[in-house]
Amino acid sequence: MIQPRTLKGFRDYLPDAMMPREELVNTARKVYRSYGFAPIDTPTLEYAEILLGKGSDETDRQMYRFQDHGNRDVGMRFDLTVPLARFAAQHIGTLGTPFKRYHIATVWRGENTQRGRYREFMQCDFDTIGTKSLVADIETALVIHDLMQAIGFEAFTVRVNNRQVLSGLLEKLDLAEKSTEILRALDKLAKIGPEKVAAEMQEAAGASAEQAAQVLKLAEIRGTSDEILSALDKLVAGSEKGETGVGQLRELTQAAAAAGVPAERLQIDVSIARGLDYYTGTIFETFLGELPGIGSVCSGGRYNDLASLYTNQELPGIGASLGLDRLLAAMEELGKIEQRTTPAEVFLPYFDEQSLQAYLKIASQLRGAGFNVELYPEAKKLGQQLKYADRRGFKVAIVAGERELAENSCQLKDLKTGDSQTVSLSEGAAELIAAIPKILRGSA
């Protein structure tokens, strides 16, 4: 006998966990598609040299890497960005630009599991490649907004910034060469506070106290979008890059408002920097109003050149990634996940042993009308079957014994309230089909 168990850092998804995942993925897919993003997929296994191409030391170490049957040095993908870069380099001639793709797929990292991290998880990315137009940035903001709304959140904020604003300021301050060090220090602002950040800027980036103060002044601007934009105008005045960045932030927020996004859901936040070096323009983070502490649930930004490791063709783009696991954890914490283990609403007990064909017919009629119906496979005691239905989370049960069936009727039972009503089965079960949605609405 072999002990049934999973590897450390890996997990089974039972129906109660898998159903909300499927629903979330479906919602993401629907919203991405509504903006014309098309699905792609890439192989789980790739040549190690391709996956490691852009990687940091950390992802190198975390990658699952081995020799395949042909002694090739292969790895399992650890994100969807590197495969996208390879994919775009290889196929952009066929695909044409602008190319809008989404990719919802599993990735693997041999991470330390002590931080509550899993070694297998899903990413939900969308990107627009091959255009520098700000329209793509605006639509990225709209997609994030629509996505959060479609998932069922009311209170959330998409925070937007533009890397060129800071770059412009650093140009003005003659600190452009040190932008990486400045960014790294700024990224710690929330954690270590302005004084320590100023100290780090002076030490690591060789900034003067006055220069560090100017940078911090930028990062600490707060207010409405209009207030922030006015303050930024003054700070970057004279730097072409800075003015471009502020102009893009202005156009983006105005366009989003025109498209119907409420101001409180899209806010300029000059303090967000996003660690990654390769962002060059607009950057996004998204926070839940009820649970800001869990961090950004959808982040991304604009980059100048996606695939420079694999092609000479310049491929600018913008995209973002939905944090599926973080979002599910949040939804669970907020009670937004229904506790059920069946995708079916309607339970049909196998009550009278001789009437199987009648039950099959009822089930078939209801499925034809769009309901998900489970017929219990064994003619056990009714009470036992109803207990099963209750445990699974069914909403209604259709109870039909010999007598009801002889009258071509059934009992329609609301499993939440326990109420029962007699319903006719004639004319293709039309009365039953009409009655069920009323109960489902009541129990929703």
Added chain:
Amino acid sequence: MIQPRTLKGFRDYLPDAMMPREELVNTARKVYRSYGFAPIDTPTLEYAEILLGKGSDETDRQMYRFQDHGNRDVGMRFDLTVPLARFAAQHIGTLGTPFKRYHIATVWRGENTQRGRYREFMQCDFDTIGTKSLVADIETALVIHDLMQAIGFEAFTVRVNNRQVLSGLLEKLDLAEKSTEILRALDKLAKIGPEKVAAEMQEAAGASAEQAAQVLKLAEIRGTSDEILSALDKLVAGSEKGETGVGQLRELTQAAAAAGVPAERLQIDVSIARGLDYYTGTIFETFLGELPGIGSVCSGGRYNDLASLYTNQELPGIGASLGLDRLLAAMEELGKIEQRTTPAEVFLPYFDEQSLQAYLKIASQLRGAGFNVELYPEAKKLGQQLKYADRRGFKVAIVAGERELAENSCQLKDLKTGDSQTVSLSEGAAELIAAIPKILRGSA
């Protein structure tokens, strides 16, 4: 520069290939759910000893296997049956029975690619575990039927057989001990013909010429379900097992007919055997009327004991697996796959550079009404944008220049016929929203 390429036996899915895959998976999910099957997922990586537990030498050799970061001996799943067995053994106490699950996931096999096989492919399995009731067998047949119909096939046949019929006959003939050898010989019937099969039965199973003839007589029964059942009644008379098998076939076909399945779509075929040893009752194969040569596109059967390697608990069940890649190849060959590279129907050119906000508003109104809309991100020449729309496979374009927008109207263009009509944008673009479906229906 790193050469962008995929590993042998692996492939990228571009949108034109990925969209039909997504649709097929969605259809499968929908049908499985309509019968109360719930989704699960298991890890890609498992302990090698678990995956190899039930494997044959061939799957052992084909499995991707390596040492992970903790020096564990791990493998990538090569099917969804072994993980299901491990999963059921581990969780059945929590899940309860009957447990109905579907599992749609990728599996990997380091196979010889010369036969046109891929090393990474998707399986779509559904199973009912923990009941011996024939109702589960009947529903499996119904699921396969509904699935094929929902995918869009009219002419197909689910072929059903029952292992107990042959077992009963072999018992009567005193050949029960040799059933594996007999099955192996019978499996070759279509390929090598009855004479060679008879010879093999005599050689490998020690059957007499008379016994071999009796077995072949069974395998060669043809006719309507009623004719086959009468013939089988006679052949197995006196064997309890054989009579049970024939009785189950009779009940299954009658029940399916009662549930509305046309007789030509569910046929008893005593020649199907299915190679795998572990089937013990009902078995299924499914063939396309227009392309029978590609083989079964959905197969499965009943087994006595799913997880005996991992638990002492007896777990009988029945299930089947949809051959996704085979089905997609067939649909492509039959012209059932639309050639498009966008999931959006509506194309919105960025025509007048100054009117971005108006375009964003139109797009948002249409998305709110359920349409998938792509706004072109750059204000290029209209002809260039419409060429892009044509290549991608959009159905309609909404052309609105400065003049149209000033009049709060737009041109709605049928991209198939080239026809255009002027449509008002007032009252939330109600006229536009009403007009688009008419064109979409026409181009469907």
